[in-house]
Amino acid sequence: DAGVIQSPRHEVTEMGQEVTLRCKPISGHNSLFWYRQTMMRGLELLIYFNNNVPIDDSGMPEDRFSAKMPNASFSTLKIQPSEPRDSAVYFCASILTIGTDTQYFGPGTRLTVL
């Protein structure tokens, strides 16, 4: 298996622009997480999906952030409009089934908002 796939790996954009990050979980995994990693705040859970349904989005910073999971093999995290403070590494992770514990992370997308 190719593991969790994220794209793009690097994104540089200007303040105010829309940014879309993409994630393909491991085939057969039914739970997906989006995390944000910064030096100041470490790894923060943004949103969690189970069977394509958002279960907990309490970590989403504000209305500028939105996430979707239209099917079991694809999820997007969108920031509109982007701001410099959104600069971070965004990770997607998946788990086979809640309770099986092992969380597999993707390589991340490094986002820079100028």
Next chain:
Amino acid sequence: GENVEQHPSTLSVQEGDSAVIKCTYSDSASNYFPWYKQELGKGPQLIIDIRSNVGEKKDQRIAVTLNKTAKHFSLHITETQPEDSAVYFCAARPGTYKYIFGTGTRLKVLA
């Protein structure tokens, strides 16, 4: 609220020596404690984990200990090698899906 403290933030050891990283969690409902290794430009990778009904677990050069009473858990790496150099994160899971991560320890193994 839910919190995981991790120490030290940086650790340098000579090749062959042991390294110990310690974490303390706040939520007594936590039942699962994974450790991740993150190399430069990559996502965190699980290296070992322990559940709340176990006090110690070992996998080759890596071991984890858990003290539920004190809410402490630690990662022990013996016979360190240069390829062990990375950032290590502990985490605690207080429910079924939410993981609270520590702030990370940058380990440098000096050849």
